[in-house]
Amino acid sequence: MNRKRYYPFLCKCGCGGKIRIKYSHKQDGIPSYLLGHHTKGKNHPLYGKKHSEETKKKIGKSNSGKEVSIETRLKISKANKGRPCPEDRKIKISKARLGHKVLEETKRKLRQYRGPKHHGYGKPVPMERRVRISNSKKGSIFSESHKKNIALSKRGKHNGQGNPMFGRHHSDEAKLKISMAHQGKYVGENNPNFNGWSSRLPYGKEWEPKLKKRIAQRDGYLCKYCGVLAPDGCPHHINYNKLDCRPINLVWVHNRCNNKFNVNRENWIDFWCKRLNINKLDLASDINGRD
Secondary structure, three states, rough: OOOOOOOEOOOOOOOOOEEOOOHHHHOOOOOOOOHHHHHHHHHOOOOOOOOOOHHHHHHHHHHHHOOOOOHHHHHHHHHHHOOOHHHHHHHHHHHHOOOOOOHHHHHHHHHHOOOOOOOOOOOOOOOHHHHHHHHOOOOOOOHHHHHHHHHHHHOOOOOHHHHOOOOOOHHHHHHHHHHHHOOOOOOOOHHHOOOOHHHHHOOOOOHHHHHHHHHHHHHOOOOOOOOOEEOOEEEEEEOOOOOOOOOHEEEEEOOHHHHHHHOOOOHHHHHHHHHHOHHHHOOOOOOOOOO
């Protein structure tokens, strides 16, 4: 069995690799570098230089449409494993991808690796990585268009059986953690629907059981929002002024439906004016009240 023999000197590129003695060296000469190492670092003809934009476009055009083999991808992945990405390079990548739109074909390819086909499927994410992801997301602000895109992409996906908690229940420990995490966060002025304690303001003098009954009879005890019979409903102030108890400003709704109208109030006013064929000027009043 022939043993591998090496020259007493190392590769000149500084990698510390040993050069193996081969029979062909008698004719070709003794090499000073390992195969492919003669163009590394300062020995590379482009060391300290940069490609022009025209050259970059030519290289990009010549490489477009080429498919990298699985073997080559594995080699690249192995070579880059554990290699930290410098901060300045991260910033460059981020700027280069700013405004970049993913092609539909690329999206389709990415969808193929969801679920069990995903390399991380069923594997728990290490705590160190979770902290790193959390820190990288802190302080980031989504644009309004991005928020709308997220909302549209998730709409209807988590309803019913699509909800990851469908048929499951939180444990008592999980409930306690959620409760502790939210404790005091959304109280008073911290609540996104806070409206200056307007819920404590008094109603008008006309706000009596007789008025409520008259509105219910006028609307046939039907919720004017969902159209379902609501014998235990309540009148809703269309312009959100609790002192304005005119019949034109009141509409019969379910109690649960009434809770929906406390956000986006201007939109709801337009909604009721359109549905009940009411002129908005007839409802002109201070809308800082609350049912």
